[in-house]
Amino acid sequence: MPAHNAASFLDQALASIAGQTYRPSRIVVVDDASGDDTADIAESWADRLPLTVLRLVDNVGSGEARRRGIALLDTELLAPLDADDVWMPDHLEHLVGLWRQRPSVVSARAEVWRPGQPRVDYHKALGLRIPKDNQLPALLADNFVFFGSVFSREEYERVGGFGRHRGWEDWDLWVRMAANHVPITVAEFPTVLYRRHAQNLTQDVTAFDRGLLDRIEELRAAHPEWLATHEWDAVVRHRRAMLHLNRATALLQRHNRAGIVELLRAVATGRGRMIGQIARQGIYRTIAKGPRFR
Numbered sequence: 001m002p003a004h005n006a007a008s009f010l011d012q013a014l015a016s017i018a019g020q021t022y023r024p025s026r027i028v029v030v031d032d033a034s035g036d037d038t039a040d041i042a043e044s045w046a047d048r049l050p051l052t053v054l055r056l057v058d059n060v061g062s063g064e065a066r067r068r069g070i071a072l073l074d075t076e077l078l079a080p081l082d083a084d085d086v087w088m089p090d091h092l093e094h095l096v097g098l099w100r101q102r103p104s105v106v107s108a109r110a111e112v113w114r115p116g117q118p119r120v121d122y123h124k125a126l127g128l129r130i131p132k133d134n135q136l137p138a139l140l141a142d143n144f145v146f147f148g149s150v151f152s153r154e155e156y157e158r159v160g161g162f163g164r165h166r167g168w169e170d171w172d173l174w175v176r177m178a179a180n181h182v183p184i185t186v187a188e189f190p191t192v193l194y195r196r197h198a199q200n201l202t203q204d205v206t207a208f209d210r211g212l213l214d215r216i217e218e219l220r221a222a223h224p225e226w227l228a229t230h231e232w233d234a235v236v237r238h239r240r241a242m243l244h245l246n247r248a249t250a251l252l253q254r255h256n257r258a259g260i261v262e263l264l265r266a267v268a269t270g271r272g273r274m275i276g277q278i279a280r281q282g283i284y285r286t287i288a289k290g291p292r293f294r
Contacts, residue, residue, distance in 0.1 A: 002065035004032040006083035007041055009195065014045045016086040022093035024079065027051045028069040033059040038083075063169030066162045070153075079150045080170075084195045086113075087148070091191035095150040104183040105155075105174060108148035110192040122146060122194055123186070130186045136178045137227055140216060140235045143171040145184060148192040155182050168212050175219065179226050209243040241270025 003010060010029075017027060027049050031039035033056050042053045052072060056065065070078060077099065079092060095106045107130065111119040123129075128144040138144065147170045159176040162169045178184060216239055220232050227235070244266035251259030 001027070001029045001081050001083055002032055002062045002069065003029055003034065003038050003042065003083035004059065004062075004065075005034045005036050006038045007034070007036040009084040010038060010041045012086055013081060013083050014042065014049065014051075016088070016091075017081070018045070018048055019089050020087065020092045021089055022096055024075075024092065025050060026073050026075055028054060028072050029083075030054045030056065030065040030069040032056050032061070032065045061164065061166040063162050063164045063166060066169065067164070070156070070161065073153070076153060077150055078153050078156055080147060082147060084197065085110075085148065086193040086195065088191045088193070091148070092150070094187055094189075094191055098185055098187065099150050099152075102183070102185055103152060104185040105145060105177055106150045107145040107184060107186045108192045109187045109190040110146050110148060110194040111190045112196055113193040114196045119193070121190060130184055135184050136175070137231045137235060139171075139175055139178050139184070140219075140227075141238045143168070143174070144186075145170070145174045146192065146194070148194075151177070151182075155180075165211070165215070167208050168215070171212070172215060179223065206243070206247060209239075209246050213239050213243060238270055241266045244269060 001013065006013075014029075017024065029039075029042040029051065031042065031053060039053055039055050042051065045051050046053075054069060054072065056068070060068075066080065077096065079095070081087060091108065095108060098104075098106045110122040112122050112125065113119050123144070123146070126142075128142060130144050131138050155177055156173070159173070159180050159182075161173070163172045165172055174184065213236070216236060219226070220236070224232070226232075244262045248259040248262035248266060251257075251262060
């Protein structure tokens with residue numbers, strides 16, 4: 001669990017681990033140079049959980065923090081949790097059970113949780129579906145793996161672990177695992193509450209999407225054999241359209257008419273598929289301030 005200035009949420013996250021019907025054998029909380037009492041709160045749980053707290057002096061970002069935390073573990077399976085999210089009591093029991101039936105990346109299902117508002121199914125709201133076959137091009141186009149997942153430490157190490165990216169290091173890991181023939185399975189029902197709050201609603205949308213698109217171009221240059229040329233072209237075109245769509249929704253939420261121009265660019269770039277994307281997700285993203293299109 002990476003944690004940066006997570007004092008407001010950490011007790012709930014750790015309590016959700018303590019309440020699991022399938023208890024984890026080791027827990028590492030990585031305090032990523034917080035300016036609050038995140039590390040002290042984490043250490044207060046050491047008498048109730050098999051907990052190690054790693055205090056970092058410099059803020060290294062979520063990707064590197066995850067790498068350093070996992071380096072302290074020797075468990076067969078890994079199960080990440082963000083410090084502001086909450087596991088339902090049967091989360092580990094359900095996902096580990098699915099992994100034992102079929103070793104894979106087992107993606108959790110989640111409910112988007114904004115306190116005081118109705119919860120929304122994450123995958124359904126964003127129209128995310130996990131194809132049974134040919135998963136890699138679909139995953140490059142849309143991150144359909146929710147971060148709260150269970151996967152093998154052996155497979156994790158085989159592909160090089162989490163990258164040092166900030167914000168989409170999970171997607172990058174799933175892509176490299178899928179490219180190395182690790183299948184992806186989705187949980188049968190929601191077991192995570194994905195908390196939305198002011199800190200994660202104010203991310204720089206353009207920087208996030210630009211970095212993601214740059215990473216896709218890097219992967220294409222390094223591994224052209226992963227996909228046929230027309231499949232790579234389709235992925236890049238879709239991601240460019242998503243960049244315009246995310247800009248549009250961010251602008252429209254601020255009642256900025258420039259969002260209409262970005263919306264038109266999204267449609268022109270993404271073609272017919274993007275029209276369906278807007279119809280399915282646009283109202284939810286704009287009004288409910290749900291998760292970004294990933």
